[in-house]
Amino acid sequence: MVDLHPRLAADTRSLGETSLCYIRWMNDRRFPWVVLVPKRDGIREWYELDSADQHELLDLMNRCALHLQALTGAGKINIGALGNVVPQLHIHVIARSDGDACWPGPVWGQGQVEPYGEQDEPSWVAALRQRLSYRCA
């Protein structure tokens, strides 16, 4: 079992998982935001995964993006794999809209996070969990 980096564990909560990835949601009211973390040791770059994992990660990313857009009505999905601060490979899938807190700039490192209450979960999380369960068996 591969552990989540402590920063990812602190900033995100579980949405689900596949055999390849932890699926997390970012605890920030400003943006519907999914983070995919492959359960592979010591991987920092997408190209370091083996080819099958590279493509499985892409499929999961695109399923998340498609459903996140549909569920939120977002005008744009932002995809990112940065890792300058947290080296463990993780893929951001973020629903963006004209007028959101950082529009049209990127969200990373901008402004102040607005966390949910400890027991709160936005409705899109449950809805995305349900949609992915149809296809992540």
Added chain:
Amino acid sequence: MVDLHPRLAADTRSLGETSLCYIRWMNDRRFPWVVLVPKRDGIREWYELDSADQHELLDLMNRCALHLQALTGAGKINIGALGNVVPQLHIHVIARSDGDACWPGPVWGQGQVEPYGEQDEPSWVAALRQRLSYRCA
């Protein structure tokens, strides 16, 4: 033939192309930076490509990332697909290093672009062009 968005045409120069993508390099001395633009009309999100194109784009992205890291010695590759300003789907592959102009933040929309002279091309561009030609036939 699909045209490049005018903003992409202005900010980047040609590195090469495949049957799927224009391969461009960002005209900014601060970062070795590749931009991949699928030649498909009206596509804004990765998941809007058909499945074969989605995966071909991933393979090209990962080849560019692998070689860009090797050629530049970058500590980290940043991948991004934002499109909040330029809607035409385009994938950023950026070589980042501790101490670069934006480290550890993202590069998009930060600081001032430092363009090359009209006839200048950084050496990594020719080297990447050569490496990709072995595998982009």
